[in-house]
Amino acid sequence: MNQAPPRQTLTAPIRRIRFAYVALFFCAWTVIIGLRLTWLQVIRHGHYQHVAALQQQSGFEVAPRRGVLYDRNLRELAMTVSVDSVYAVPSELGDNKEMTAELLSRIVHADPADNFTSKQQMMARFNASHGFAWVARKLDPETVSRVRELNLKGVYFQKEFKRFYPNGDLAAQVLGYVGTDDIGLGGLERQFDDDMHGVPGHMLTALDAKRHVLGSQETQPMPGENLVLTIDANIQYMAERALDAQMAKMKALHGTVVVQDPHTGQILALAISPRFNPNDQRHMDASVLSNLAVSDVYEPGSTFKLVTYSAALDGAGVQPTDIVDCQGGAMTMYGRTLHDDKSDRFGRVTVQYALEHSSDVGAAKMALKLGSQKFYDYVKGFGFGDRSGIELPSETRGLLRNPKRWGATSILSIAIGQEVGVTPVQLVTMVSAIANGGVYMPPHVLLESTDEMKGDARLQPAAFRPANQLPEKLPDGAHRVITEMTSAKMRSMMQGIVVEGTGKLARLNGYSSAGKTGTAQKIDPATRTYSHTKLVASFAGFAPVSNPAISVTVVIDNPTVGSRYGAETSAPVFREVAQQVLEYLGVPHDQPLQAKKDLEVAAKDDASEDGPVDNGADVGAMLADADNLPADDPLRASVEASKDSVVPAPAEVHAHVAAAKPEGLMKLLPEKVLAAFHAGGGANAILGIKDTDDSAKMTAPKIAPMVQQNGNGGVVVDAGQRVAVPSFVGAGLRSVVVQAESAGLRVQPTGSGLAREQEPAAGTMVPSGTEVVVRFGR
Numbered sequence: 001m002n003q004a005p006p007r008q009t010l011t012a013p014i015r016r017i018r019f020a021y022v023a024l025f026f027c028a029w030t031v032i033i034g035l036r037l038t039w040l041q042v043i044r045h046g047h048y049q050h051v052a053a054l055q056q057q058s059g060f061e062v063a064p065r066r067g068v069l070y071d072r073n074l075r076e077l078a079m080t081v082s083v084d085s086v087y088a089v090p091s092e093l094g095d096n097k098e099m100t101a102e103l104l105s106r107i108v109h110a111d112p113a114d115n116f117t118s119k120q121q122m123m124a125r126f127n128a129s130h131g132f133a134w135v136a137r138k139l140d141p142e143t144v145s146r147v148r149e150l151n152l153k154g155v156y157f158q159k160e161f162k163r164f165y166p167n168g169d170l171a172a173q174v175l176g177y178v179g180t181d182d183i184g185l186g187g188l189e190r191q192f193d194d195d196m197h198g199v200p201g202h203m204l205t206a207l208d209a210k211r212h213v214l215g216s217q218e219t220q221p222m223p224g225e226n227l228v229l230t231i232d233a234n235i236q237y238m239a240e241r242a243l244d245a246q247m248a249k250m251k252a253l254h255g256t257v258v259v260q261d262p263h264t265g266q267i268l269a270l271a272i273s274p275r276f277n278p279n280d281q282r283h284m285d286a287s288v289l290s291n292l293a294v295s296d297v298y299e300p301g302s303t304f305k306l307v308t309y310s311a312a313l314d315g316a317g318v319q320p321t322d323i324v325d326c327q328g329g330a331m332t333m334y335g336r337t338l339h340d341d342k343s344d345r346f347g348r349v350t351v352q353y354a355l356e357h358s359s360d361v362g363a364a365k366m367a368l369k370l371g372s373q374k375f376y377d378y379v380k381g382f383g384f385g386d387r388s389g390i391e392l393p394s395e396t397r398g399l400l401r402n403p404k405r406w407g408a409t410s411i412l413s414i415a416i417g418q419e420v421g422v423t424p425v426q427l428v429t430m431v432s433a434i435a436n437g438g439v440y441m442p443p444h445v446l447l448e449s450t451d452e453m454k455g456d457a458r459l460q461p462a463a464f465r466p467a468n469q470l471p472e473k474l475p476d477g478a479h480r481v482i483t484e485m486t487s488a489k490m491r492s493m494m495q496g497i498v499v500e501g502t503g504k505l506a507r508l509n510g511y512s513s514a515g516k517t518g519t520a521q522k523i524d525p526a527t528r529t530y531s532h533t534k535l536v537a538s539f540a541g542f543a544p545v546s547n548p549a550i551s552v553t554v555v556i557d558n559p560t561v562g563s564r565y566g567a568e569t570s571a572p573v574f575r576e577v578a579q580q581v582l583e584y585l586g587v588p589h590d591q592p593l594q595a596k597k598d599l600e601v602a603a604k605d606d607a608s609e610d611g612p613v614d615n616g617a618d619v620g621a622m623l624a625d626a627d628n629l630p631a632d633d634p635l636r637a638s639v640e641a642s643k644d645s646v647v648p649a650p651a652e653v654h655a656h657v658a659a660a661k662p663e664g665l666m667k668l669l670p671e672k673v674l675a676a677f678h679a680g681g682g683a684n685a686i687l688g689i690k691d692t693d694d695s696a697k698m699t700a701p702k703i704a705p706m707v708q709q710n711g712n713g714g715v716v717v718d719a720g721q722r723v724a725v726p727s728f729v730g731a732g733l734r735s736v737v738v739q740a741e742s743a744g745l746r747v748q749p750t751g752s753g754l755a756r757e758q759e760p761a762a763g764t765m766v767p768s769g770t771e772v773v774v775r776f777g778r
Contacts, residue, residue: 063161064198066182067224069175069189071233072447073461074454076166078175078189078278083162084144086135090126092154097126100152107146108136111282137180138162163189169275171236173291174229174392174445177278186289188227188445191393195449198224228447230266232464235259235581239271242576243554247273250559250569256293256424257577262432262542262551263467265441265475267390267425268581294388294395295634297421298555301520302502302566303540304417305363309355309493310434311378312366314486320352320493326361334408338364338416342732342753352493356501358517360416367415372403375411381481382430383440384422389477391446396635398422417520421635428553431515431540434490435548438482439470466549466587495545505571508543508579509596510589515541515552515574517566522558532749533737534558537569543578544590552578563734727762728755728774736774745772753777 040048069078086108093100105119115121117136125133138160139147147155163178176187184193201221239257247255259269274288290296312318325348329340340346340360346353354362367375379385385400399421401410413419425443433440452459482490494514497503502517518538521530538555542548554570554577562568629635723743728736736755740747756777760770 062201062219062221063182064200064221065161065223066163066178066198067192067196067226068453070226070228070454071231071236072229073232073234073463074228074459075233076454077171077229077231077233078163078165080161081164082159083138083140085137085158085160086139086144086147087156087158088126088133088135089131089154089156090133091130093126094154096153098123100155101126103150103152104135104147104155107150108139108143110143114282163278165278167233168279169277170233170240171231171270172275172278173272173289173293174231174270175278176393177276177281177284179281187291187392188229191391192225192227192449196224196227198222223451225449225451226453227449228459228462230261230268230445230447231270232268234584235464236269236271238580238584239269239577240273240275242573242580243271243273246556246569246573250556250561250564252556252560252569253558254292255557256553256555257573258293258424258428258553259577259581260428260432260443260551260553261464261466262435262548263441263470265429265432265443265478266447266464267443267445268464268550269577270425270445291392291394292557293424294390294392295423297396297398297423297635298536298557299420299520299523300417300422300427300538301518301536302358302417303427303516303518303538304420304422305355305358305415306434306490306494306516306540307379307382307384307430308363308366308375308415309351310382310482310486310490311375312351312369313489314438314482315374315378316366316369318351318366318369320350320489322351323348324351324354324362324365326354326359329359329361331361331364331412333364333412336409336412338412352496355493355516356496358502363415364412367411372406372411375414376400376403378481379414379420381440381479382433383426383442384420384430388425388429388443390425390443394634395425396423396633397629398426399629399635417518424553424555427538427540427555428551431542431553432548432551433481434487434494435514435542435551436470436487437484438480438487439474440477440479440481441470442475442477464585466547466585468547468549491545491548494541498541502567503539503541503571505567506539506541506574506578508575508582508591510591510593511543511579511582511587512545512590513541513543513575513578514545515539515571517571519565519567532733532747533741535564537564537566539566539570539574541574541578543582544587546590549585549587550578550581552581725758725760725762725764725770725772728758728772729762731755733776740772745770747772747774749774749776 066080068076068080071077086104088100090097101119101122105117105122109117109119111117116134122133122135135147135155136143144157148157161182163182165172165175165177172187174187176184176189176191178184178189182197184190184196189196199222201219239259243255243257246252255271255273257269257271258267260267270291270293272288272292274285276284276288309318313320326340326344326346328347329342329345331338338360341358344357344359346357346359346362349357349359349362351362351366370378379400385398387395387397401419406414410419429440429443447462450459491514494516495512497516498506498513503515506513506515506517516539518540520536520538521532522534522536523529524531524534536555536557537559538553540551540553542551552574554573556569556573559569723745725745726739726743728739731739732754733749736749737747753776755774757775759773
């Protein structure tokens, strides 16, 4: 009988190994799951909570109300209003995106210059986003109503704040403007953007799976701070109206009027022309956005003599009745001759007479009595060469070199307002220091910052009332510059300028006034020479004389009609502004009222006394001083930009300059350098080469007024209409310039005095715009 084979069974070791593998697998799986859960629920908890909130909630930022800008009488100068903006949810538009963009653009795209609301840009935003896309922002009520009438699916409205300037362009450069996103971009809006912007709020809305609203949670925004300015809107309007009228009459480039309280430094008006309307940002001209009163400098010319004479009286013991020898209107020092105006040939006169008639020689001798370092200290004491600290952006320090870097005759130039760059605000603050008894008071445009709104009992207007005395506690930065006695003497001398000197057109009716005229030649940065046709006319003064209520500075850049001097261009603006402001403030009259015809004064002699004279100031040194300004000074950036705007001459020009003639050089120079050549200075000035002959040489000009480069580097000369060159022999500089302009020609003068020679000769037929070289001599 056969037996079945025994059944094989697993051995114990095999069973234990298999169990171990299974157990190890489950353990590893448990560890992995645990680590993953730890990663998701502990380490990445915040991230996924945020993602879930995004899926379950819809949130957006609630813009805060921007602070209000008030004048000192709590008149709104800049405020915020609530307007509607239109947006779309592209996912809800479906296949109607193009039709929706077409319909909406026909309504909101009213300005061709606004590409944001065009159909193409709108479609681009619709395609780029799934949940939100702007259609148009901050629309007027009429446009919003038309969009509502369309009743388009997926198109919604959002309330936003819009900046509004109720007075249009009033004080535009002071106030500045804001962008679409409520960010300050200029003026006080930019300077105090963080304070005025406020803190935004947030709106969170809970949604279900079908995007239905379940509830919302809102964090209220915090409004920005309100600013009360020292500006009086009425005085601002008076200053702007007078300035605009004179700008139109003189056909000038720019103009500035600053009205200041001399006893506190508060700016009552800061008018700049031309201006811009901050309500219409799409049509702003970038050239008028800058606040020229603080960001740009100019050579003050004769108005700076107030500093010179104040320093001489205070620091050198000079008296107004002392005698100064003006040497017939010419003074030579270290080979340089300083000239008075051609009509002024004074001999020995009193110090007061020298100031009244704006003698350059007299002013130079006042500075020499002080010495370079002492004179410099007084200039610094009056606030020049430093930022004033006024609450406006982009303020420059101006240009004032340390005496260690002065040339041998720089003290002569600075004494008459050359080789120094100042701002209108610096100039009016200097005049205020003389008017208030000799104390420098830093200028201010901000009166206070507050959370209160107009109508709150805690916020009260601060109408300006002339105090006629300094505050008991002087503010930070205030300091005495000259003594009260010196201040009184200067006020009397400055009154003499208006009564007997060059400032007769600054006389007021019923009020005494004092001031100083000034006319300075502009500097061409490209050629680093003075222009004989472009001037800056200014007047700085105060009224009444015994108890000054206001100080006023008027600066008009490049007037092109009339005498163009400070006596006839800027003094009348001072008269109109000061007269109106004093009457508006109710200042008592200190002189008898007169008939208008008795105040009419012929100013021909005054203009000739106030004329600019090229006294050989070191222009290059002053311009080079801008390179030493700190990097944050806006003037340094502007000078560097002007350097970049002139294309340097090719290296091969320098190699052959000694043998080449100007006519040949011109063909090698780029177009911008050619323009600088015609503006003055010639080829040597452009290339930075000094003339080896110090005498006044006649250089025949190239008779080719319009030179342009074409695309392939060639030069095209357009002769145009030809005119006859007038005879300039025997005429003064002013007469020569006027005749040349009438004939459509330009002048390159050399020397001083009366015209002795000219090239081309009189009667020569030349193209319009040709530069005529005229040599002057005495």
